[in-house]
Amino acid sequence: MRSLRWNFSLRLRRSDESTVRFVRTLVVLSLLLCASNLLSQEQTQDRPKFEVDLSELQKEIDKVAAKPYSLGGFLEFQPTLLGIDRDSTFYRLKFPRRNQGSTFDQYNFRLRLEGAYKKDIFSVFFKTDTLVRNEFEGWDEDTKLFEAYASVKPSPSFILEAGKKVMKWGKGYAWNPVSFVARPKNPEDPEEALEGATVATADYIRSFDGPLKTATLTAAVVPVYPHVNAKSGELYHTNFASKLYLLAYDTDLDFMVFTGESRTTRYGFDFSKNLTTNFEIHGEFSVVNNFKSKFINETGRNFSTEREAISYLLGLRYLTEKETTYILEYYRDGTGLSRKQMTDFFSFADASYRNFVATGNKAGLVRAAKLAKGPYGNPNPMRDYLYFRVSQKEPFDVLYLTPALTAIINPNDGSFNVLPEITYSPLTNLELRLKGAILVGRSHTDFGEKQNDYRLELRLRYFFGL
Amino acid sequence: MKIALFALSVMLLFAQPALSLDGVAILKQVDKNLQPESFESYRKLINIEPNGAKREFLLYTLKKGNDKIASLFLSPASEKGRATLRLGDNMWLYIPNVGKPVRITSLQSVVGGVFNNADIMRLDYNMEYDVQNIVDEKNEYILDLKAKTTTVAYDKLKMWVDKKTVVPTKIECYAATGLLIKTLYFKERKPFDEGILRPSIIETDSPLYKGYQSILAYANVKKRIVPDEVFTLEFLAKIETIR
Numbered sequence: 001m002r003s004l005r006w007n008f009s010l011r012l013r014r015s016d017e018s019t020v021r022f023v024r025t026l027v028v029l030s031l032l033l034c035a036s037n038l039l040s041q042e043q044t045q046d047r048p049k050f051e052v053d054l055s056e057l058q059k060e061i062d063k064v065a066a067k068p069y070s071l072g073g074f075l076e077f078q079p080t081l082l083g084i085d086r087d088s089t090f091y092r093l094k095f096p097r098r099n100q101g102s103t104f105d106q107y108n109f110r111l112r113l114e115g116a117y118k119k120d121i122f123s124v125f126f127k128t129d130t131l132v133r134n135e136f137e138g139w140d141e142d143t144k145l146f147e148a149y150a151s152v153k154p155s156p157s158f159i160l161e162a163g164k165k166v167m168k169w170g171k172g173y174a175w176n177p178v179s180f181v182a183r184p185k186n187p188e189d190p191e192e193a194l195e196g197a198t199v200a201t202a203d204y205i206r207s208f209d210g211p212l213k214t215a216t217l218t219a220a221v222v223p224v225y226p227h228v229n230a231k232s233g234e235l236y237h238t239n240f241a242s243k244l245y246l247l248a249y250d251t252d253l254d255f256m257v258f259t260g261e262s263r264t265t266r267y268g269f270d271f272s273k274n275l276t277t278n279f280e281i282h283g284e285f286s287v288v289n290n291f292k293s294k295f296i297n298e299t300g301r302n303f304s305t306e307r308e309a310i311s312y313l314l315g316l317r318y319l320t321e322k323e324t325t326y327i328l329e330y331y332r333d334g335t336g337l338s339r340k341q342m343t344d345f346f347s348f349a350d351a352s353y354r355n356f357v358a359t360g361n362k363a364g365l366v367r368a369a370k371l372a373k374g375p376y377g378n379p380n381p382m383r384d385y386l387y388f389r390v391s392q393k394e395p396f397d398v399l400y401l402t403p404a405l406t407a408i409i410n411p412n413d414g415s416f417n418v419l420p421e422i423t424y425s426p427l428t429n430l431e432l433r434l435k436g437a438i439l440v441g442r443s444h445t446d447f448g449e450k451q452n453d454y455r456l457e458l459r460l461r462y463f464f465g466l
Numbered sequence: 467m468k469i470a471l472f473a474l475s476v477m478l479l480f481a482q483p484a485l486s487l488d489g490v491a492i493l494k495q496v497d498k499n500l501q502p503e504s505f506e507s508y509r510k511l512i513n514i515e516p517n518g519a520k521r522e523f524l525l526y527t528l529k530k531g532n533d534k535i536a537s538l539f540l541s542p543a544s545e546k547g548r549a550t551l552r553l554g555d556n557m558w559l560y561i562p563n564v565g566k567p568v569r570i571t572s573l574q575s576v577v578g579g580v581f582n583n584a585d586i587m588r589l590d591y592n593m594e595y596d597v598q599n600i601v602d603e604k605n606e607y608i609l610d611l612k613a614k615t616t617t618v619a620y621d622k623l624k625m626w627v628d629k630k631t632v633v634p635t636k637i638e639c640y641a642a643t644g645l646l647i648k649t650l651y652f653k654e655r656k657p658f659d660e661g662i663l664r665p666s667i668i669e670t671d672s673p674l675y676k677g678y679q680s681i682l683a684y685a686n687v688k689k690r691i692v693p694d695e696v697f698t699l700e701f702l703a704k705i706e707t708i709r
Contacts, residue, residue, distance in 0.1 A: 159700070205700050205701060207694030274569055276617065278573050
């Protein structure tokens with residue numbers, strides 16, 4: 001989980017104080033929202049019967065059509081309450097002393113800004129993300145340039161782009177083993193924007209009549225240097241990635257490759273197809289050559305292996321007549337850790353913690369904490385996962401309301417994460433999301449050893465545009 | 467008597483194909499009168515709730531030939547940049563945050579409300595439906611249409627066509643079970659491309675959404691032929707650049 005990467009200190013508020021502050025914030029926000037919604041309804045009820053004013057529409061279109069630029073984004077406020085599992089491995093690695101409270105409250109303010117400008121065959125685009133956080137440590141701010149690239153389009157068949165951009169490959173909803181260039185997405189929130197990679201790309205697109213309708217070849221240059229994609233592998237190399245997309249027999253097909261000195265060569269394939277008007281299937285397959293896996297045994301001794309890592313994903317999306325959507329995915333991560341490797345890590349961390357408590361020696365604990373920042377601390381570090389999501393569009397005739405329930409299950413150890421949520425848009429450009437997470441698992445299991453037992457967050461987003 | 471029976475048999479033999487032929491011709495004329503084969507347009511989609519609250523979406527749309535249509539959301543800010551593409555039976559939705567197109571189905575709705583994806587990305591009726599029956603009323607034809615394949619969103623349509631203008635005034639959309647899903651009303655003919663009069667407003671209501679109403683208003687419908695490559699997944703995120 002993302003929260004595992006936070007650098008918590010030992011200065012924590014008392015848990016009851018955190019909960020009270022969080023609940024108080026929720027109550028104030030709820031009252032404000034109810035008031036704004038009622039006001040909005042009162043205003044609309046006073047209006048005469050709605051009729052389309054075509055001349056007003058024409059004016060609006062003329063204004064939009066003449067504008068070569070756009071600027072917009074959203075403002076977000078997200079209070080979060082985190083329930084801590086004080087006996088979990090990841091909690092102990094972050095907070096070796098046990099005198100903390102059982103809950104944290106956290107208040108995130110976010111500004112996402114994006115803009116574009118076009119002239120003839122040229123266009124530019126940027127997207128920034130600024131996060132201001134208030135928690136027990138005080139205030140913190142982080143601004144990132146998510147995307148900034150220029151595009152030249154001599155014809156709709158040929159597009160050249162250079163800069164920082166997101167290249168999301170793959171058909172999976174929660175995971176994408178074939179996404180060789182983009183950063184991994186968060187399976188708990190897979191639709192969130194990601195920071196891009198600095199690349200130069202060329203797309204060549206052709207359309208045809210017949211069973212093969214579209215073919216697109218994408219080629220990308222991916223430099224890895226100290227200030228450019230520095231975390232994308234070995235430095236001082238330029239790498240190449242390519243993808244061939246085909247729409248054949250009403251099926252999306254992609255074939256991709258990544259090669260270079262920064263990372264070992266990897267190949268991928270994906271597909272997606274609508275079997276009926278309400279049933280879609282998709283899948284991904286990838287091979288990573290000479291994948292180096294580093295792990296420890298229960299005493300902390302280092303091991304490493306090199307192998308071909310084969311990953312795959314199979315999924316479906318089904319929509320019922322009552323507009324309930326089901327998404328189901330099975331993910332086999334060939335680069336993931338085995339059950340034994342994970343259990344050994346937990347055993348080593350436990351032993352290091354006991355040693356620290358008994359002797360005050362932090363050496364083992366520091367090493368385990370360092371390992372937790374690598375593959376052991378990934379959101380989904382092991383080899384097999386199931387993803388299930390059910391969402392209901394506009395139940396009880398309430399427009400723009402979508403309740404959903406998501407489960408991420410580790411079948412290797414039986415642990416799981418359940419995420420109920422309700423998304424609602426009471427006003428144009430205002431979106432609310434109340435989301436929870438309940439992590440369930442025995443000792444020495446994937447979700448059982450995460451830092452949190454539960455999480456509750458309310459997200460308010462107000463979109464704006466110029 | 468034998469001659470009369472023979473004549474009747476010949477009439478019956480040819481009666482059905484002749485009716486069917488008329489129906490196909492009328493349906494093709496309906497399609498021609500509703501929108502050009504290839505065009506660009508701006509559309510405003512308005513969802514109205516029982517309490518009068520409304521939400522508006524402005525879309526830019528490109529259509530080419532019988533099986534290609536793409537739309538880009540221009541407003542509100544929360545939807546800006548979303549784009550949809552339809553190639554025959556294939557439909558995709560591009561959401562800027564998600565960063566890649568995902569397959570969607572015709573019965574879903576990308577905007578909520580009464581219109582679904584098949585309504586917003588509608589192809590010509592004669593491409594998706596066969597004429598099963600025609601009733602010749604005083605001022606209108608009533609066409610019973612049956613979906614050509616199971617991949618079409620509505621199994622059956624009942625279409626009221628004005629004889630004088632050969633445009634539909636009302637269409638009822640039915641599921642395979644016979645359930646009335648929604649009714650479309652075509653209103654306010656306006657001169658669009660080359661002065662051709664076409665309905666500029668489509669209203670819809672549904673017994674499944676009692677009290678709710680959705681409206682699609684057309685503006686700036688112009689003939690425009692763009693390369694086929696515009697109707698591809700790679701180009702979906704870049705439609706704004708050719709608007």
